[in-house]
Amino acid sequence: MTPINKQVNKAISAFQVPIIDVSSDEAIFEGEGEGWDAVVVVATSLADIKQDEISLLAAHASQIDKRVGKSATLLFAPGLAGGRLIISPVVDSENEYCDVRIFAKAAREGIAIAKAAGATKPLLVVPAVSDKRFANAEQVAALACGQELWQPLEAREANSLSPSLEAIGLLNTAIHSVLINAAEAGRVLARDLCGTEPERMSAIGFAQYCVDAFADSGLAVSVIDQVELLTTQYPLLSAVGRSSFGVERHHPRVVKLEYVGEGTICKTLFFAGKGVIYDTGGADIKVAGSMAGMSRDKGGAAAVAGLMKALSILKPKGIKVVAELGLVRNSIGSDAFVTDEIIASHAGVRVRIGNTDAEGRLVLADLLSHLRIQAQTSVNPQLFSVATLTGHVVRAYGGYPALVENSAAKRQDVAESLAEVGELWGEPFEVSRLRNEDFDKVADKNGAADVVSSNNGPSSITARGHQYPAAFLIKASGLGDTTLAFTHIDIAGSAVEGDPLYGKPTASPLVALLQFLKLSK
Structure with a gap:
């Protein structure tokens, strides 16, 4: 059989945007951690946000822009990573007919804004919720980012495309990113x-x-x-x-x-x-x-x-x-x-x-x-x-x-x-x-x-x-x-x-x- 591409395995891993565990809240600040350049918050409400700096910024912004907390919004955030704060709300979480895919939808909207804004290393923040339906919300949100960022093989080969982001940080996660990255490599x-x-x-x-x-x-x-x-x-x-x-x-x-x-x-x-x-x-x-x-x-x-x-x-x-x-x-x-x-x-x-x-x-x-x-x-x-x-x-x-x-x-x-x-x-x-x-x-x-x-x-x-x-x-x-x-x-x-x-x-x-x-x- 004639080899079509001896570098396929390398190409798959190289094109995948890796998920990196981030344990410290300090990473949300400009110049801290691994050089994160945007903060993307996927939350059911502004009250769920645990980081005071993010919560205060979001609350103030919501007073002058009623979209904040209701639709995905980019905020100018001096002092935070990259000066960019994206609040992407999880809509309709109290609806008992909804499932964890509402977190996937919010994550995709947020990461798309981060990409369009020029971020290359956004930090994803998904506050935990008590509803058992959403027990895997962090993982599902992170995987949804991979779905949003994937580009067709034909376009990658024809245009020598590289990944649109260098990495995505997952803040204060109780999980390990190995599972997410393995699943995404398969996907x-x-x-x-x-x-x-x-x-x-x-x-x-x-x-x-x-x-x-x-x-x-x-x-x-x-x-x-x-x-x-x-x-x-x-x-x-x-x-x-x-x-x-x-x-x-x-x-x-x-x-x-x-x-x-x-x-x-x-x-x-x-x-x-x-x-x-x-x-x-x-x-x-x-x-x-x-x-x-x-x-x-x-x-x-x-x-x-x-x-x-x-x-x-x-x-x-x-x-x-x-x-x-x-x-x-x-x-x-x-x-x-x-x-x-x-x-x-x-x-x-x-x-x-x-x-x-x-x-x-x-x-x-x-x-x-x-x-x-x-x-x-x-x-x-x-x-x-x-x-x-x-x-x-x-x-x-x-x-x-x-x-x-x-x-x-x-x-x-x-x-x-x-x-x-x-x-x-x-x-x-x-x-x-x-x-x-x-x-x-x-x-x-x-x-x-x-x-x-x-x-x-x-x-x-x-x-x-x-x-x-x-x-x-x-x-x-x-x-x-x-x-x-x-x-x-x-x-x-x-x-x-x-x-x-x-x-x-x-x-x-x-x-x-x-x-x-x-x-x-």
């Missing part, structure tokens, strides 16, 4: 992989970017690139990419990643990531402009890769994490797979193709089949698939990802536990229930095949359009013949923020999964 990788255009981040480019990003990480990394191995070991994935085999630069790849923590392994987690580099819809071609943005159909694989990056830095003990990323282009051409074909999965399940635009579940089924085999001899295994899978999940839940679990995972409260963690870390989920009707929906009614991949209509107008694909995955991967816990995560609504076609990738649900792994031992 930078995930955003790069998800958000970059389909030629720069082809399956080959995506795979090489991962190889470079995990150099010297301690993770086991391998790439399947031989056509014969792909077609025999990943037959459904290869069917999706069949038309792409005629174009060498579009050939599929499978990336395998493995993290093994020190000490006795108490739990093993397996992740299958959907990495459809570009989804034309295949023979069931996307029409009326709906092909735009389909280079982001690799968000699941990107998030899983980012999760593994964070693990490689944090090195939690006692867990093993195995991931397979299926990277393929759903191309149009004379050799494209078509609806009505019957193709045997890696698990030997005969799949009737219902719609070539329902390609992601085919990729995941083969990955899960390989992971299933490993899981059956592993310690306390749990399996997950992560994918931008359906339009229906966006129709049903908007920007929230869905968790759909099998009965074994439900007995272990996997979805409920993950949803609880996500709520506290600013990546909330909706929990969907898998039902018998979902399995009926994927049954091949004439018996020629064991299972049908989908109906022939858009998922967004199909009843239970994001739930029944989990039933297909269970059947086609062979998981239905086991007692293994499996949870499907559909991130079609959360992988990108704002503009669904060209908005900034979020790396969702990397942070929630990272915290879940820490708690799952």
Whole structure:
């Protein structure tokens, strides 16, 4: 494989804006500490601010500018770091339907003002609050700054961009910045992989970017690139990419990643990531402009890769994490797979193709089949698939990802536990229930095949359009013949923020999964 960029790992860490713990209030003053040049306060009210100097300035300013404490405002503050004080209020904190993301919103507004004002080393101040909903407000606010400051890989490469800030200080935090910086390193990788255009981040480019990003990480990394191995070991994935085999630069790849923590392994987690580099819809071609943005159909694989990056830095003990990323282009051409074909999965399940635009579940089924085999001899295994899978999940839940679990995972409260963690870390989920009707929906009614991949209509107008694909995955991967816990995560609504076609990738649900792994031992 030809290296695309041998400096990827360095580039990711160099572009990341580091978070630095700051223990002394003296850092808020001009000329003190590490040369901080702005103070950004993210608070639910001016009364929450503990530093007298900041509190007095803010209170005085609020008497002459009614915006202070109500909207993000830059104040001239002689004597404070850089002479800049930015008060970015957390709005609606008493609303019981709000969650910790209100701190993320305020932090992004504040750091954007600091950047626009010319600051390069702002100091972030997030006063603690007693409400348990906001227990992780400091971490969530700091991570939100990373989301705000990230710039696309194409722009960084084309314009030789450097990070917009040198560092962000986190004042008087009761936490340690190692976790935040590790999570953000993973999110930078995930955003790069998800958000970059389909030629720069082809399956080959995506795979090489991962190889470079995990150099010297301690993770086991391998790439399947031989056509014969792909077609025999990943037959459904290869069917999706069949038309792409005629174009060498579009050939599929499978990336395998493995993290093994020190000490006795108490739990093993397996992740299958959907990495459809570009989804034309295949023979069931996307029409009326709906092909735009389909280079982001690799968000699941990107998030899983980012999760593994964070693990490689944090090195939690006692867990093993195995991931397979299926990277393929759903191309149009004379050799494209078509609806009505019957193709045997890696698990030997005969799949009737219902719609070539329902390609992601085919990729995941083969990955899960390989992971299933490993899981059956592993310690306390749990399996997950992560994918931008359906339009229906966006129709049903908007920007929230869905968790759909099998009965074994439900007995272990996997979805409920993950949803609880996500709520506290600013990546909330909706929990969907898998039902018998979902399995009926994927049954091949004439018996020629064991299972049908989908109906022939858009998922967004199909009843239970994001739930029944989990039933297909269970059947086609062979998981239905086991007692293994499996949870499907559909991130079609959360992988990108704002503009669904060209908005900034979020790396969702990397942070929630990272915290879940820490708690799952």
